[in-house]
Amino acid sequence: xxxxxxxxxxxxxxxxxxxxxxxxxxxxxxxxxxxxxxxxxxxxxxxxxxxxxxxxxxxxxxxxxxxxxxxxxxxxxxxxxxxxxxxxxxxxxxxxxxxxxxxxxxxxxxxxxxxxxxxxxxxxxxxxxxxxxxxxxxxxxxxxxxxxxxxxxxxxxxxxxxxxxxxxxxxxxxxxxxxxxxxxxxxxxxxxxxxxxxxxxxxxxxxxxxxxxxxxxxxxxxxxxxxxxxxxxxxxxxxxxxxxxxxxxxxxxxxxxxxxxxxxxxxxxxxxxxxxxxxxxxxxxxxxxxxxxxxxxxxxxxxxxxxxxxxxxxxxxxxxxxxxxxxxxxxxxxxxxxxxxxxxxxxxxxxxxxxxxxxxxxxxxxxxxxxxxxxxxxxxxxxxxxxxxxxxxxxxxxxxxxxxxxxxxxxxxxxxxxxxxxxxxxxxxxxxxxxxxxx
Numbered sequence: 001x002x003x004x005x006x007x008x009x010x011x012x013x014x015x016x017x018x019x020x021x022x023x024x025x026x027x028x029x030x031x032x033x034x035x036x037x038x039x040x041x042x043x044x045x046x047x048x049x050x051x052x053x054x055x056x057x058x059x060x061x062x063x064x065x066x067x068x069x070x071x072x073x074x075x076x077x078x079x080x081x082x083x084x085x086x087x088x089x090x091x092x093x094x095x096x097x098x099x100x101x102x103x104x105x106x107x108x109x110x111x112x113x114x115x116x117x118x119x120x121x122x123x124x125x126x127x128x129x130x131x132x133x134x135x136x137x138x139x140x141x142x143x144x145x146x147x148x149x150x151x152x153x154x155x156x157x158x159x160x161x162x163x164x165x166x167x168x169x170x171x172x173x174x175x176x177x178x179x180x181x182x183x184x185x186x187x188x189x190x191x192x193x194x195x196x197x198x199x200x201x202x203x204x205x206x207x208x209x210x211x212x213x214x215x216x217x218x219x220x221x222x223x224x225x226x227x228x229x230x231x232x233x234x235x236x237x238x239x240x241x242x243x244x245x246x247x248x249x250x251x252x253x254x255x256x257x258x259x260x261x262x263x264x265x266x267x268x269x270x271x272x273x274x275x276x277x278x279x280x281x282x283x284x285x286x287x288x289x290x291x292x293x294x295x296x297x298x299x300x301x302x303x304x305x306x307x308x309x310x311x312x313x314x315x316x317x318x319x320x321x322x323x324x325x326x327x328x329x330x331x332x333x334x335x336x337x338x339x340x341x342x343x344x345x346x347x348x349x350x351x352x353x354x355x356x357x358x359x360x361x362x363x364x365x366x367x368x369x370x371x372x373x374x375x376x377x378x379x380x381x382x383x384x385x386x387x388x389x390x391x392x393x394x395x396x397x398x399x400x401x402x403x404x405x406x407x408x409x410x411x412x413x414x415x416x417x418x419x420x421x422x423x424x425x426x427x428x429x430x431x432x433x434x435x436x437x438x439x
Contacts, residue, residue, distance in 0.1 A: 062133060263365075346377075
């Protein structure tokens with residue numbers, strides 16, 4: 001049975017959770033390319049709310065030189081179309097029955113952040129949120145503190161590490177929806193034609209303008225956002241004959257701020273691997289960590305167990321081997337297998353990249369996905385590829401890439417250890433990896 005909504009709520013079905021789960025979240029991030037319906041949908045829903053009850057809404061941008069740069073026109077068109085009763089002033093719209101009001105604001109004035117008027121706001125909508133500076137965000141967020149207040153971001157981000165995107169990516173109280181023009185049934189045929197022309201003439205422009213991918217103008221990152229998004233949305237058919245192939249990986253905490261992370265990957269068909277389970281914990285007692293690993297190993301029953309054997313991880317691996325003799329100890333600085341990698345850690349990340357590039361990996365864990373976005377590659381003078389040191393990544397991103405490293409070890413095991421050989425046995429020889437160099 002089709003769901004029947006008021007005509008003003010004619011929005012893309014992909015954005016229905018924004019409506020039906022509006023009371024379940026404090027933040028909403030609606031991002032994607034041009035003609036996806038983000039702005040129109042938010043405006044429609046806000047007008048619907050204002051018909052039902054009294055609310056105070058602010059529509060803001062980083063810089064707003066004139067009211068014409070705001071979303072006021074979108075509201076005015078909808079008010080006229082649906083014959084809504086509003087008192088329309090230059091920079092404020094007031095509902096004549098409920099008293100609800102919308103005002104429009106630029107946050108940065110004369111080089112300073114101005115939050116005047118934001119106190120007591122029920123809903124803050126920041127359109128073009130890709131232009132919001134982190135300094136502005138840091139001031140705005142604690143200002144919107146009224147009970148049950150929400151902040152809505154709509155954007156097409158320019159950079160991989162956009163301040164708003166990063167803020168939202170780490171939060172369980174944020175609903176994140178990515179939407180593009182082909183998800184919007186109300187898009188005009190002329191717009192679709194423009195998108196297809198863009199796709200044929202300049203694929204990079206198409207990916208950013210129409211699909212909403214960040215601009216890929218920075219070659220220092222190992223993985224493109226497009227590659228990661230495709231792994232998140234990967235569709236495939238499961239083949240029960242491949243269920244016996246599975247890998248468990250464990251990244252062990254190197255300091256108090258780090259987490260121990262365990263992952264379980266399972267082969268779903270001839271090519272596809274699924275990131276099925278992720279478990280993380282923080283525990284100073286190594287006996288508890290060992291017990292956790294053994295318990296997960298017993299529960300998941302992987303064909304291969306690979307675990308961090310660097311630093312503090314080494315004695316834990318040695319201890320685990322007494323119970324699980326086949327456990328592989330991963331040493332990131334050890335000799336590489338592929339001819340392009342500087343060391344085993346680079347081998348693992350290049351294997352992960354290769355699986356993503358071929359569409360062989362389905363990613364599910366949001367922490368892993370977020371951390372993989374900021375992994376950087378480094379070209380050494382001898383032409384070999386290295387991965388930025390874990391300590392440097394921690395400094396730059398205020399966290400250790402524990403989830404990403406755990407995924408990397410799993411792909412190392414899938415590519416080099418599963419059904420092939422154990423590269424840490426002295427009586428086995430290395431083989432040449434089938435990697436192609438990339439820019």
